[in-house]
Amino acid sequence: MNRLSTESSPYLLQHAHNPVDWYPWGEEALQRARDEDKPILVSIGYSACHWCHVMERESFENESIAQAMNHHFVCIKVDREERPDVDAIYMEAVQAMGVQGGWPLNVFLMPDAKPFYGLTYAPPQNWHNLLNGVRQAFDDNRSQLAESAEGFANHLNSSETERFKLSNTDPIYALETVEAMYRKLASRFDIEDGGTGRAPKFPMPALYGFLLRYADLTGDPSAFNQLVLTLNRMALGGIYDQIGGGFARYSTDRYWFAPHFEKMLYDNAQLLTLYSEAFTLTGNKLYKDTVYGTIRFMERELLAPEGGFFSALDADSEGIEGKFYTWQADELQQVLGDDYDWFAKLYTITPEGAWDIGHGHGRTNILHRTETNPAFADQQGWSAAELDQKLADTHRKLMAVRDQRIRPGLDDKILCSWNGLALKGLVTTYRVFGEPDFLTIALRLAFFINQTLTDQRNGGRLWHTYKKKEGEPGRARQIGFLDDYATVIDGYLALYQATFTESWLTEADKLTQYVLAHFDDPGTSETGADAVPDPLFFFTDKSGEELIARKKELFDNVIPASNSIMAHNLYTLSLLLERPDYGQRADAMLGLIQPLMTNEVSYLTNWASLYAMRVRPTSEIALVGPEAMAYRQEIDRQFFPNKVIAGTHNSSSLPLLQQRGTINDQTAIYVCYNRACQLPVTSVEAMWKIVK
Numbered sequence: 001m002n003r004l005s006t007e008s009s010p011y012l013l014q015h016a017h018n019p020v021d022w023y024p025w026g027e028e029a030l031q032r033a034r035d036e037d038k039p040i041l042v043s044i045g046y047s048a049c050h051w052c053h054v055m056e057r058e059s060f061e062n063e064s065i066a067q068a069m070n071h072h073f074v075c076i077k078v079d080r081e082e083r084p085d086v087d088a089i090y091m092e093a094v095q096a097m098g099v100q101g102g103w104p105l106n107v108f109l110m111p112d113a114k115p116f117y118g119l120t121y122a123p124p125q126n127w128h129n130l131l132n133g134v135r136q137a138f139d140d141n142r143s144q145l146a147e148s149a150e151g152f153a154n155h156l157n158s159s160e161t162e163r164f165k166l167s168n169t170d171p172i173y174a175l176e177t178v179e180a181m182y183r184k185l186a187s188r189f190d191i192e193d194g195g196t197g198r199a200p201k202f203p204m205p206a207l208y209g210f211l212l213r214y215a216d217l218t219g220d221p222s223a224f225n226q227l228v229l230t231l232n233r234m235a236l237g238g239i240y241d242q243i244g245g246g247f248a249r250y251s252t253d254r255y256w257f258a259p260h261f262e263k264m265l266y267d268n269a270q271l272l273t274l275y276s277e278a279f280t281l282t283g284n285k286l287y288k289d290t291v292y293g294t295i296r297f298m299e300r301e302l303l304a305p306e307g308g309f310f311s312a313l314d315a316d317s318e319g320i321e322g323k324f325y326t327w328q329a330d331e332l333q334q335v336l337g338d339d340y341d342w343f344a345k346l347y348t349i350t351p352e353g354a355w356d357i358g359h360g361h362g363r364t365n366i367l368h369r370t371e372t373n374p375a376f377a378d379q380q381g382w383s384a385a386e387l388d389q390k391l392a393d394t395h396r397k398l399m400a401v402r403d404q405r406i407r408p409g410l411d412d413k414i415l416c417s418w419n420g421l422a423l424k425g426l427v428t429t430y431r432v433f434g435e436p437d438f439l440t441i442a443l444r445l446a447f448f449i450n451q452t453l454t455d456q457r458n459g460g461r462l463w464h465t466y467k468k469k470e471g472e473p474g475r476a477r478q479i480g481f482l483d484d485y486a487t488v489i490d491g492y493l494a495l496y497q498a499t500f501t502e503s504w505l506t507e508a509d510k511l512t513q514y515v516l517a518h519f520d521d522p523g524t525s526e527t528g529a530d531a532v533p534d535p536l537f538f539f540t541d542k543s544g545e546e547l548i549a550r551k552k553e554l555f556d557n558v559i560p561a562s563n564s565i566m567a568h569n570l571y572t573l574s575l576l577l578e579r580p581d582y583g584q585r586a587d588a589m590l591g592l593i594q595p596l597m598t599n600e601v602s603y604l605t606n607w608a609s610l611y612a613m614r615v616r617p618t619s620e621i622a623l624v625g626p627e628a629m630a631y632r633q634e635i636d637r638q639f640f641p642n643k644v645i646a647g648t649h650n651s652s653s654l655p656l657l658q659q660r661g662t663i664n665d666q667t668a669i670y671v672c673y674n675r676a677c678q679l680p681v682t683s684v685e686a687m688w689k690i691v692k
Contacts, residue, residue, distance in 0.1 A: 001016050001017055002015075002017075002018060002021055003023050004022050004077060008467035009047075009413060010047045010409070010413060011046050011049075011052075011077075011082075011411070012024060012077055012079055012082075014047060014056065018056065019060075019063050019067070020060050020069050020077075021066075021070045022075050022077040023075065023076050024078075025042075025076055025077075025078050029074055030113060032074050033109075033111040034111050036074070039073055039108055039109065039110060039135065039138045040108070040110075040111065040113065041069060041076065041106065042076045042090060042106070042108075043104060043105070043106050044078040044086070044091075044103065044106075045078075045103045045104040045105070046079060047079070047312065047314065047411040048249075048262035048263075048315060048409075048411055049103045050260065050262070050314075050316060050321055051104060052103055054121070055122070058124040058127075059122075065128050068131045068132065072134075073135070080103065080105075081311060082464070085539060085544075085545075085551070088539065089547055089548065091105060093115040093152050093155075094115070094119070096152055096155050096156075097152070099119055101120070103120065106122070109149070110145065110146060113547075114149035114150065114152065115149060116145045116146075116149040116152065117134060156548065157548075159534070159552075160536065160551075160552050161536070164554075164596055166593070166595065168534075168535070168592060169594070170587065171587055171594050171611070173614045175217075175218070177594075177611070178214060178217065178611065178612045178615055179218065180598060181597065182223060185207070186223075186226070190254060193233060194226070194229040194232070195230050195234075195254075195256070199251065199252060199253045199254045201250060201251045201253075201254060201256060202249070202250040204558060205274045206270075206556045206564075206606040207602075208227055208231065209277070210605040210612065211224075211226065211227040212639070213612045213642075215227060217612055217616070228282065228284070231275065231287065232284075232286065232372070235287070235290040236286075236368065236371075237255065237256030237368050238257045238366040238367065238368040239256045239257075239259040240293075241297065242367040242368065242369065243395045243398050244293075244297055244300075245292075245293030245295075246293070246297030246298065246301075247267050247294065248262060248315075249263070249264050256368075257354075259322075259366075260315055261321055261322040262313060262314055262315040263297075263312060264418075265298070265302055265419075266558070266559050268294050268422075268425075269424070270421055270425060270559070271290075271425075272295065272428060272429050273424055273428045275290050275291045276429045276431075276432040276433070277428065277639060277641070279291070279432060281639035288433065291429055291433070295426070295429065295438065299441065304412070304414060304468075306414075306448055306452065306468075307444035307445050308419050308445060308449070308452070308453075309414065309419055310411060310413070310414060311413050311414070311418060312410075313409070313410055313411075314411075316409070317407060318406050320359055320361060321358065322355075322357060323357065323361075323405075324402070324406070325367075326357060326364040326365060327349070327367065327398075328364055329350065329351045329352075329365060330351075332344065332398075335401055336397065336398075339393070339394050343394055346369060346376055347367045348365075348368055348369065353365050354366065412467070413465055413466070414465065416449065416463060416464050416465065416466075416484040416488065417464070417487045417559075417562075419448075419453075419487075420484065420486070420491045421487050421491075421559070422445060422491075423442060423445050423449065423487075423488070423495065424487065426441055426442035427439075427491065431633075439499070442495065442498075443495075446491065446495055449462075449488055449491075450507060452466060455476075459514060459517075460511070461479065461514055462488065462511070463480055463484075464477075464480045464481055465478050479543065479544045479545075480541065481539055482515065482519050482537050482539045482553065482562035482563070482566070483539070483553070483559070485511050485515045485519070485566075486515075486569060487562075487565060489508045489511050489569045490565055490568065492504045492508040493508050493572050493573070493576070496576075497645045498632075500628065500646070500647040500648060502652065505654070508569070509573060512569065512582070515537060518541045519539075520533075521533060534592075536554065536589060537552065537563055537566060539551050539552060554593075555604060556603060556604055556606040560605075564606040565606065566589075567586045567589040567607070568609075568610050570582040570585050570586040571583055571614075572644055574586065576655075577654070577655060578655035578675070586610070590607065590611060594611070597611065613641065613642050616642055617673040618644065619642060619643040619644075619671055620644055620656055620671070621644065621646070621669065621671055621672075622645075622646050622657050622669070622670040623645065623667065623668075623669055624650075624651075624670070625661075625665075626662075627667035629647065631647075631667060631684055632645055632647055635687070638688075644656075656670075656672070666682040667682065668680040668681070669681050669682070669684070669687045678690050
């Protein structure tokens with residue numbers, strides 16, 4: 001076993017038996033490279049990464065290749081989910097080299113950790129040849145490599161503001177700007193199969209969250225239709241586990257049919273929020289069923305005993321991608337008996353199989369649908385209730401068989417940021433559907449974050465990761481990153497507005513103040529004049545490890561940028577706590593981003609959602625009286641994102657609730673805009689008349 005055997009990351013532990021003399025990222029490896037004047041090989045991946053496993057089998061378990069790696073380099077293995085800061089730096093460096101990024105990411109560094117060459121997957125013979133070639137270049141052309149590495153390091157240290165020519169300007173909120181951003185997005189829509197572009201297709205929750213808000217703001221039917229088309233196709237397609245619930249990471253084709261079968265917490269967490277919100281706008285039962293199925297999956301397969309959620313399930317089982325989830329037609333016939341014919345029609349089963357599972361194992365079936373439940377029930381002459389019962393019975397039988405199969409690997413580390421996303425998703429489902437069980441799971445998760453992932457001895461800072469090894473107590477480690485704070489604050493703010501328990505709002509504000517103190521950029525001045533602060537936050541804590549560059553996360557991807565989530569948080573807190581300084585910071589962040597957002601909205605859709613909110617005044621809703629919670633539940637059943645809600649059964653010192661009481665002992669609803677309030681009303685129906 002190598003040095004990775006003492007690590008907690010499942011991904012690193014997968015490589016603990018490699019003949020490669022792996023180090024985890026840390027000072028020991030970096031110091032050895034400096035002492036021995038050796039180049040460094042950093043190999044970055046994650047446990048659910050299919051091609052990471054392939055490269056391990058082909059190259060890192062190969063004795064002769066491992067010998068070359070050990071002889072020529074100091075070899076470092078990194079779990080990108082455990083160290084997103086390291087991954088972000090070297091991913092950006094590789095992209096600056098003109099290489100398309102991805103994982104496994106393999107980067108060659110000078111002994112001072114500055115990168116000079118990188119690539120993703122390579123077949124074993126190519127990899128072996130490359131190792132020898134890179135080492136020869138290091139020995140024979142050292143000065144040229146050093147010059148190249150210095151250039152990439154300088155690129156990494158250029159500020160995002162400088163690189164994208166951003167400037168501190170006040171945002172100008174205009175409906176025309178939102179419409180222009182939508183038109184840019186719409187030019188990329190696949191109007192036949194949903195999503196954007198061709199293949200592969202990823203669920204992009206921030207993009208469709210923007211479409212929800214845009215459709216609600218403008219009433220544009222094209223936005224609504226594209227949203228519904230995409231959400232329907234995803235929920236009916238093979239990317240969604242039709243019998244077990246939960247979404248795979250992406251579809252390898254344009255039809256949402258054949259997924260890359262790994263299941264990630266961050267996708268499912270965000271899709272809970274998206275589908276729940278979409279239900280409040282559409283009332284589509286498919287979306288409710290999808291939410292309930294996804295929660296069942298998360299609870300069954302990702303929920304840790306401590307209350308947090310594990311990170312991911314692998315795509316592979318028995319070394320074959322998708323084997324756990326796919327079916328032969330004769331197997332389905334044997335399990336389902338008389339139910340096979342209609343089931344095969346609904347789920348597009350063919351005797352020969354529609355998907356090649358690879359590795360010489362022939363073709364098989366991925367369960368996927370083109371018909372909704374109501375449409376199929378009509379075809380069969382059944383009621384909706386009859387079809388629901390038949391589906392429940394057949395799914396139960398198939399799950400019993402599937403549960404006997406060899407399971408995909410589980411990445412059982414708990415990441416703070418992804419659990420923050422899960423908290424927001426679970427709270428949103430509770431707010432929309434009112435299921436007490438959803439709130440119970442959410443509260444357990446919130447207490448786990450607050451008690452286990454929060455370091456009260458060090459200013460209440462967050463830990464990034466938690467892992468329990470067999471026979472040992474669980475351990476939280478790695479100082480938190482900005483995304484940890486951003487997502488947890490967002491989750492706490494949602495939890496306060498769902499429960500009116502003020503301690504969650506207090507915790508959100510404490511974490512926000514920590515971010516302002518430890519992630520802030522005071523700016524620099526080359527002339528000796530006063531520095532101009534940059535409103536964007538660094539990704540790393542100033543008390544964390546110093547790397548070759550300190551980066552800021554600007555662009556929204558499958559997970560929104562931590563800065564865009566923080567801008568949302570600051571705006572919400574500014575209203576709930578009457579903190580104009582928070583609102584000014586959110587405005588400054590949007591003002592800086594606005595020119596880039598109007599040109600590159602595809603990569604800034606979570607920013608665009610906040611911008612769209614600001615086009616109209618935000619409703620500040622205060623509920624006071626014994627029916628405060630019932631009124632909140634009634635309000636949350638409608639799609640109305642441009643609001644904050646505060647509530648109390650009696651009295652509260654919160655700014656929105658101060659000196660406000662019931663009306664003739666009836667629960668009162670106060671609606672305010674920009675801290676100017678309308679006359680209170682005593683029914684939600686009357687409130688909607690004010691709001692609309």
